[in-house]
Amino acid sequence: MKLTLKVWRQQDPTSPGKFVTYEARDIIPEMSFLEMLDEVNEGLLARGEEPIAFDSDCREGICGTCSMVINGLPHGGQKATTACQLHMRLFTDGETITIEPWRARAFPVVRDLVVDRSAFDRIIQAGGFVSVFTGGTPDANLIPIGKPDADLAMDAAQCIGCGACVAACKNASAMLFVAAKVSHLGILPQGRVEKDRRVLRMVQAMDKEGFGSCTVTGSCEAVCPKEISLRFIARMNRDYSVSLLKGGE
Amino acid sequence: MTRMKLDSQIPSGPLAEKWDKHKFDLKLVNPANKRKFEVLVVGTGLAGASAAATLAELGYSVTCFCYQDSPRRAHSIAAQGGINAAKNYKNDGDSVHRLFYDTIKGGDFRAREANVHRLAEVSVSIIDQCVAQGVPFAREYGGLLDNRSFGGAQVSRTFYARGQTGQQLLLGAYQALSRQAGLGSVKIIPRTEMLELVVVDGHAKGIVVRDMATGAVSSYAGDAVVMATGGYSNAFYLSTNAVGCNVTAAFRAYKKGAAFANPCYTQIHPTCIPVSGDHQSKLTLMSESLRNDGRVWVPKQKGDKRRAGDIAESDRDYFLERKYPSFGNLAPRDISSRAAKEACDEGRGVGPGGLGVFLDFSDSIKRLGEDKIRERYANLFEMYERITGENAYQMPMRIFPAVHYTMGGLWVDYNLMSTVPGLFVLGEANFSDHGANRLGASALMQGLADGYFVLPYTIGHYFATNKVARPTASHAEFRAAEEAVRARIQKLLTIKGKRTVRSFHRELGRLVWDKCGMARNEKGLKEALRRIPAMREEFWSNVTITGSGESLNQTLEHAGRVADFLEFCELMCLDALTRDESCGGHFRTEHQTEEGEARRDDENFSFVSAWEYQGLDQQPVLHKEPLVYEGVHMSQRSYK
Numbered sequence A: 001m002k003l004t005l006k007v008w009r010q011q012d013p014t015s016p017g018k019f020v021t022y023e024a025r026d027i028i029p030e031m032s033f034l035e036m037l038d039e040v041n042e043g044l045l046a047r048g049e050e051p052i053a054f055d056s057d058c059r060e061g062i063c064g065t066c067s068m069v070i071n072g073l074p075h076g077g078q079k080a081t082t083a084c085q086l087h088m089r090l091f092t093d094g095e096t097i098t099i100e101p102w103r104a105r106a107f108p109v110v111r112d113l114v115v116d117r118s119a120f121d122r123i124i125q126a127g128g129f130v131s132v133f134t135g136g137t138p139d140a141n142l143i144p145i146g147k148p149d150a151d152l153a154m155d156a157a158q159c160i161g162c163g164a165c166v167a168a169c170k171n172a173s174a175m176l177f178v179a180a181k182v183s184h185l186g187i188l189p190q191g192r193v194e195k196d197r198r199v200l201r202m203v204q205a206m207d208k209e210g211f212g213s214c215t216v217t218g219s220c221e222a223v224c225p226k227e228i229s230l231r232f233i234a235r236m237n238r239d240y241s242v243s244l245l246k247g248g249e
Numbered sequence B: 001m002t003r004m005k006l007d008s009q010i011p012s013g014p015l016a017e018k019w020d021k022h023k024f025d026l027k028l029v030n031p032a033n034k035r036k037f038e039v040l041v042v043g044t045g046l047a048g049a050s051a052a053a054t055l056a057e058l059g060y061s062v063t064c065f066c067y068q069d070s071p072r073r074a075h076s077i078a079a080q081g082g083i084n085a086a087k088n089y090k091n092d093g094d095s096v097h098r099l100f101y102d103t104i105k106g107g108d109f110r111a112r113e114a115n116v117h118r119l120a121e122v123s124v125s126i127i128d129q130c131v132a133q134g135v136p137f138a139r140e141y142g143g144l145l146d147n148r149s150f151g152g153a154q155v156s157r158t159f160y161a162r163g164q165t166g167q168q169l170l171l172g173a174y175q176a177l178s179r180q181a182g183l184g185s186v187k188i189i190p191r192t193e194m195l196e197l198v199v200v201d202g203h204a205k206g207i208v209v210r211d212m213a214t215g216a217v218s219s220y221a222g223d224a225v226v227m228a229t230g231g232y233s234n235a236f237y238l239s240t241n242a243v244g245c246n247v248t249a250a251f252r253a254y255k256k257g258a259a260f261a262n263p264c265y266t267q268i269h270p271t272c273i274p275v276s277g278d279h280q281s282k283l284t285l286m287s288e289s290l291r292n293d294g295r296v297w298v299p300k301q302k303g304d305k306r307r308a309g310d311i312a313e314s315d316r317d318y319f320l321e322r323k324y325p326s327f328g329n330l331a332p333r334d335i336s337s338r339a340a341k342e343a344c345d346e347g348r349g350v351g352p353g354g355l356g357v358f359l360d361f362s363d364s365i366k367r368l369g370e371d372k373i374r375e376r377y378a379n380l381f382e383m384y385e386r387i388t389g390e391n392a393y394q395m396p397m398r399i400f401p402a403v404h405y406t407m408g409g410l411w412v413d414y415n416l417m418s419t420v421p422g423l424f425v426l427g428e429a430n431f432s433d434h435g436a437n438r439l440g441a442s443a444l445m446q447g448l449a450d451g452y453f454v455l456p457y458t459i460g461h462y463f464a465t466n467k468v469a470r471p472t473a474s475h476a477e478f479r480a481a482e483e484a485v486r487a488r489i490q491k492l493l494t495i496k497g498k499r500t501v502r503s504f505h506r507e508l509g510r511l512v513w514d515k516c517g518m519a520r521n522e523k524g525l526k527e528a529l530r531r532i533p534a535m536r537e538e539f540w541s542n543v544t545i546t547g548s549g550e551s552l553n554q555t556l557e558h559a560g561r562v563a564d565f566l567e568f569c570e571l572m573c574l575d576a577l578t579r580d581e582s583c584g585g586h587f588r589t590e591h592q593t594e595e596g597e598a599r600r601d602d603e604n605f606s607f608v609s610a611w612e613y614q615g616l617d618q619q620p621v622l623h624k625e626p627l628v629y630e631g632v633h634m635s636q637r638s639y640k
């Protein structure tokens, strides 16, 4: 296959960026999207040009490192698929593909397609945990947890923290990310104890980082590679109101 | 260089009482004083994150580093199958002793017995800890924890969270770490690579790092350095590891005096998606748990190109079930991988290039229904389909072995301290618990055991018994190490040759896969040892790296890692050549039984090889830690 790529190039956080057009030749359907970019980069290096910077690590859809908007959709829009798992068999010969970084005030560009998502870490640091120390915990089977609850918690816990939800949202809201963690821990008896203060603190941290507000358009759910459900946002809103009614912490 | 002494520090007393006794004998640090000790933790995978969080909880000042943009993305996140623990919740005969025994036997009697026993002992606490943190392990309808079985064991002791166990365990540890960061007791420094270990007066006292976003090189001084930097599978270029995994931190520590143990012990995992072409940047693992319900087979006839569904039952060879009737499809990894390779070598492989075997779920689907299989493995089947475009509910998967895990690593004593005092090594980066072959679901267990339950005790003893002042980061040793790092980066950037870093990495990987992979022999290893120095020479005169060192430069990062692999692989091949026996994943074709199984030579090789660096192009010195077993009888492994 031969493809035309329009790629966002930006030297560093402060320089202005622009789209640059590249030809991608000899692309085969078995390649992943990132392997296609590897090939393009090999070509750039051979010509003495600087390769396109993009983030990736596991390349199997679980670490949440890869992050790029492909033809206007975070991760390229294939259902439940990260950019690293997207394969070239989904594209057609001669196609033009635009590739951009996540765009959100809270995720400044580091270079080209690489952004800084440390805002997510700070939100977790504000309350996304269960306050237990190592050791001295009771036997794991002491508190039975119904399978439906365990499964629901797992549905929320699957979030890979990639930030596609933010990139998809016109307000760059982080609600789906925060709701996933609030729900994961809030559903389980171990996390229920701190439920109220957790949701307050995490929402506060989210606002402080400059993420936008949620208008429940569902664009986040549509691109989430782990198919985290919007229902968790509803659940978090409820938890949030309840904890406010209780008078906060 | 002074001659190094290996002292394993194994406590005296009966095997099952050693750890308890040792914990009592270890000196403690006064709680009020802990804050004064600065611990540098490199790595935020299961081992690093659990250690950093626990040390901070105890009151130490902790700074931790990772090369990813967030600690939550460490490679541990990718572990799928599960984590072992001797809980015996299934009442099927499990016990600490059985987990200990399975691990020693699985490691083909090349692991240190006392460490393995301790690992089995603390395994039960790990599960308790993780559940308390909110790890959503799979549960039965009654609300209790579910278990599955895994390769190399006949009991069900593996805890899991769908096919994402590593992810959930890592998020648990990451959350514990984040809590400490929020409290201000841990400083997290992501997107930063450790490039040098700093040793002052014989003790590890700091590191030199490069901020990968800005290119800034700087130093951190500490009272101890904890390395939990993962394994070196990427020496083979293609492996199941994340593309950034590297040997750099461990190798730089080796060059500063930390012995490297058993580098030739690498694990080839039997169930990976086969290679599809030269463009391939990594290989994808299909969790071994699939072998619970999938049957492995190839056609009986050579070169049978029919579709799987068209091959009659009588024309199929379920080779694992045939060769290992009692373990069948659950035979340990090294054995299963070799059996698949043999079938392919005989020309009975399936798929492109004949480099694959079938993993067939049709019988399980008939027996349990597609829904049950979906419930157990949906995400794996989806992953397989995304990569291959094939639906494994309808036709068998094709799998092939791939490099997956490295049992070798920096040598550590019972306290997890390397031969450089003050340098502790945890998780996959050390060599300690898996001998010559690791059993499934045991790496997660070991990483968390090291970080939550071992290091927090042993590091205190080091502080309490070694009163060495912490130097400042402006000490001459730090300045010299920083200079060395800058000079190396500069050197890489000025070569401006013709070949890409990737092409060197691929060439090196292919060479070691051929000569030091699933099967090794003297001739091949000697050839590799001849070719690697030449490759290294070409690299240093003909690699091309564009851009500068003053900003994010991924080619430069990769070049630094490949440069280290180019030295490290020589050590790996030398170790494989020196170990003139077969054991576990180290299969020397010269040493096999009539049936083609690994033949150990206990008389001459029951020791840990620990290599001491002597300088580039100098033969490193081999030190031997004898392996003595009191709790088990060394037998020929049999899974028949």
Ligand SMILES: Cc1cc2nc3c(=O)[nH]c(=O)nc-3n(C[C@H](O)[C@H](O)[C@H](O)COP(=O)(O)OP(=O)(O)OC[C@H]3O[C@@H](n4cnc5c(N)ncnc54)[C@H](O)[C@@H]3O)c2cc1C
Residues within 6 Å of the ligand: B042, B043, B044, B045, B046, B047, B048, B065, B066, B067, B068, B071, B074, B075, B076, B077, B078, B079, B080, B081, B082, B083, B165, B166, B192, B193, B194, B195, B228, B229, B230, B231, B240, B241, B242, B245, B246, B248, B249, B285, B404, B405, B426, B427, B428, B429, B440, B441, B442, B443, B444, B445, B447
């Ligand atoms: C696909 C896959 C599936 C697996 N499934 C299982 C399973 O089901 N059960 C099981 O028990 N085991 C499994 N394993 C093995 C297991 O996941 C690993 O052995 C284990 O997670 C390693 O943990 P770790 O903490 O030692 O290192 P890692 O998780 O690899 O973490 C290494 C850390 O070190 C950092 N680092 C590395 N180099 C540097 C440097 N130079 N400078 C700074 N930081 C650095 C990284 O950023 C990272 O934070 C699997 C492995 C793979 C590849």
Ligand code: FES
Residues within 6 Å of the ligand: A055, A056, A057, A058, A059, A060, A061, A062, A063, A064, A065, A066, A082, A083, A084, A085
């Ligand atoms: S690189 Fe890990 S999810 Fe894409």
